[in-house]
């Protein structure tokens with residue numbers, strides 16, 4: 001059975017569970033993390049599974065088993081604490097709809113190495129697993145004079161959180177305007193600091209980020225993550241966990257990056273993350 005919920009449909013193990021491949025105590029990984037995150041969102045608190053760099057921890061231990069059984073009892077399922085066809089089907093039905101939306105407006109002066117649809121789908125999948133829908137607000141190729149193009153093609157500034165002047169500030173005021181609770185994503189050819197593939201810095205009240213053409217498929221989601229987490233969130237990067245979206249180095253893996261419960265809570269509080 002194909003799963004419908006954006007939280008679950010990208011996990012082959014959860015899809016397999018809906019076809020009868022039972023997930024039980026001892027399992028670990030993103031699929032368990034997503035079940036734990038969902039149970040927490042549904043009000044089944046899991047204090048022992050919270051904390052650390054993969055929080056909730058993605059480990060199907062006694063606490064997860066107990067909460068799955070509580071969920072089963074509340075939904076007239078056999079309370080065996082395991083996730084098989086019936087439990088997965090009910091979870092999928094309950095979580096079918098997105099709970100939040102984030103609207104992005106894409107502006108580009110450069111073609112990116114990764115196709116736009118790959119970048120967009122990747123961003124959608126990262127946030128979708130936490131019930132957050134990424135909405136395509138608009139897309140524009142920025143029409144520029146030769147002079148402007150020369151100026152913006154390569155960003156010479158270093159990455160700063162709050163900007164009120166300079167090149168990036170000017171770039172972010174180019175193109176059609178959009179509401180101040182939407183996020184602009186500006187694609188440039190490169191940064192003169194070659195190790196930079198993106199920057200989440202933007203002017204106050206104009207949420208936006210900048211991404212280089214050579215960025216990987218996950219880097220747009222990463223920069224949008226900086227905008228949504230804001231500069232007040234600590235830690236800015238999670239260098240201890242490669243699977244976290246906010247791992248500081250770009251990577252070209254097929255594995256969907258994850259967020260911690262704390263990051264998700266902060267993102268959902270952002271004015272750009274609108275409850276549906």
Ligand SMILES: [Zn+2]
Pocket residue numbers: 222226237248
């Ligand atoms: Zn970063």
